[in-house]
Amino acid sequence: MSTALMPLAADPPEIDAAATAFVIICSSLVLLMTPALALFYGGMTRAKSVLNMMMMSFGAMGVIGVIYVLYGYSMSFGSSDLGGIIASPADNFGLDGVLGTADGGLPTIVFAGFQLTFAIITVALISGAIADRVKFGTWLVFSGLWVTLAYFPMAHMVWGGGLLSHSADGLAAKLFGTVEDAGEMVAAVAPVDFAGGTVVHINAGVAGLVLALIVGKRLGFGKTAMRPHNVPLVMLGAGLLWFGWFGFNAGSELAADETAGLVWVNTTAATCAAILGWLLVEKIRDGHATSIGAASGVVAGLVAITPACAALSPFGSIVLGAFAGAIAALAVGLKFRFGFDDSLDVVGVHLAAGLWGTIAIGLLATDGGLFYGGGVRLLVVQTVIALVAVLVSGVVTAVIGFALKYTLGWRITDDEETVGIDSAEHAESAYDLVSRGGRMGVTSTGALHDARHHDETSTPEGANA
Template sequence: MPEPTPFNGSNTAWLLISTALVLLMTPGLALFYGGLNRAKGALNMMMMSFSAIGLVSVIWLFYGFSMSFGTDTAGGLIGDLTSFPGTKTFLAETDLWGATGIPVYVFMAFQMTFAVITVALISGAISDRAKFAGWLLFALGWATLVYFPVAHNVWGGGWIFQKLHPLDFAGGTAVHINAGAAALGVALVLGKRIGWPRESMKPHNVPFVALGAGLLWFGWFGFNAGSELTVDSVTGLAFINTQVATAAAVLGWVIVEWIRDRKPTLVGASSGAIAGLVAITPACGFIDPWSAVLLGLVAGVLCALAVSLKYRFGFDDSLDVVGVHFVGGWIGTLWLGFFAHVGTNPSIESAFGAKDGLFFGGGAGQLGSQAGAAAIVTVWSFAVAFGLAWIIEKTIGFRVKPEAETEGIDISEHAESGYDLSNPGGSSGSSGAFALAGLGKSASAPAAQAPASESVAG
């Protein structure tokens, strides 16, 4: 850990606020994913996000933070597990995070929320067909074997950072490319949903989608601007870039829908916002605002087109994690190779050892660094996710039985339903959840007939 400096109350307050904002993003993701899903699997979809909060928070305390931000070990691949163990006490007055003057616990909590939502993002690719126990085991293994080492390599001073000096302000490689590659791997192992792509699987609750996107947009200011870890001009730069890039991406996605489908949609606008947020994440503190607008437009257009790739290649990425997060993460990461500007943020050179982008006279070196880091993370995350999912499927089973998938995974995995369709007039007896569970197949029939869900490409 860098040499500590005196406690800084302003920085600490800002990071506490940012931590709360980023934590809010995971319930926002649950609403976004839940609304995109079919009614009969909405709760299972949301449960995967909420369970990530519980599981990842605990393992982050005991060993995840040490693996991610501890002293280099194993050749810089991971951090030393003894650096910040959950059994050690850190004093608020003396145990501070480097030059920021922030207590270790505050930085630990901030980065914890990043780990939580990265794991939760993967779940959108496997809706309606994954056993909850299989998901928990996968989340535990992937966080340990992939997210923690990648976070160390990108942000914790590990091998990738030392060798390539990539720029990633808030998570283009460590979060979005990482989660998107894993989503593709696990989706390939679980296979296609019954009826996909023959049946139309549309979002069951579009207002949920918009509400979730709004909460994600709101929380993303903590995600991006909070990653400066202090209150200065770069914090403001990251904040304004986050807003204008996201706004431009909404326009880009809507324009594509208008030209291609003749009708702009709220689901499309919401998905465009997420695409813009994803793309600006690695670049928000390293580019000029005009460049952020251009990045948002490009991301909105390309991600809107990319979500159809699953039909071309035949993989069932249910809620377009690959098309939005993987593709958007690559766009934002490579963008820095062209538009990174030391004049905007001198720490590009002083702290990261990186260079101006190609369009600012820095040559192609930084573009190569960005592509190399993204490629390494892509291959590692995909390979481990595919292997973990395959092992789980061959042992305890990862995919639910066909009859459970057809009738509704909410009932089979959780014995509850998001909508009590058996008694629309209300009941003074058992709760709707247990009433539905008790009625069995006949009670779940209305849910099975509800509109199916497909995220963006519908």
């Protein structure tokens, strides 16, 4: 065949090597966050539940990692747009058509890998709300359904060109073909969610609340102390989360530039201030500042700064972080006031701090924030997208949660919960206390469990995150 008749090969995309290397490194940091979360959550549970708690994170990695490659990226960032809610899973099924393409010098496959890690950590965050008491198999099924029906649509709506990525006039034009219905108040103001306030933290926080209500309370909740069994593990997990979070936030710039540097500084400043805000509340309220409080303050600050990290000044980030720590420290007590068992305070930290961080952009953003002379337009927009995220996540999670409750079932048996979910679900124990002379009990099935859990007092549970 004559070469003159052969089709010409398309020129390969021009690749920005520095940006590519930067995003690959940041993707690895974000992936590390899920094992770090396993340590953080694992240390907060009782000794008889730590392996199951960690397995919920690792199980989410397995399920979401496969699903995202198959159709998650396509549903989030595919070329089609189905009503502004979702893209077609067929656009790039199995990442077909992704190799050999690039946007702004960044290979699409690298961006897809980066976004995969966000989907994983978002699902894993939910698990802390239902620690100690749910079937592992049901959790895995929920993970696949929730990421498909809640996370991918939210990612498309906010980051993939869907409904929530438009300014009010752009949204009106998309929905009605005119900007007249947008109104002058919020016209031309686009919502801000740099790295996942709505997509990740509000989304996961609401899901945690809904599941905690559907699944029900742990045995002895409010009567038996359920203290963290390994505080150093919690602090190690918090430190690794902080480290990985730089990939989460700075990596969302998709380039190693000045904005990424600003994001790094803002992330650090807000988190440091949040530690102090949480500890101050603890000192005033309880008379002492705790290690768990410091670790929880780290997470609260990181959550709050995530959507705002590129929109604020370093000073504004300190203000945001200090309030985030204080708000989350107060919010963790809501479960006792209202009687829902959010085991590790996903609601108190991720939902409360996520709402604050998203809405506070309307106050503190250097471009359009109320305190910088921008009026209330951005504040209104940020409040609206936060409420939309709450509504979407709440409805979708409720449908999935109730469907699984009446089919597969959520709860392990009371006897299994008493003995410990590690033994019941995984036939393992985290600590070989027999060889160390620990005081152990034996169940009728021969499974070992730590008898100390039957001696716990009725002291209220400490603050967890």
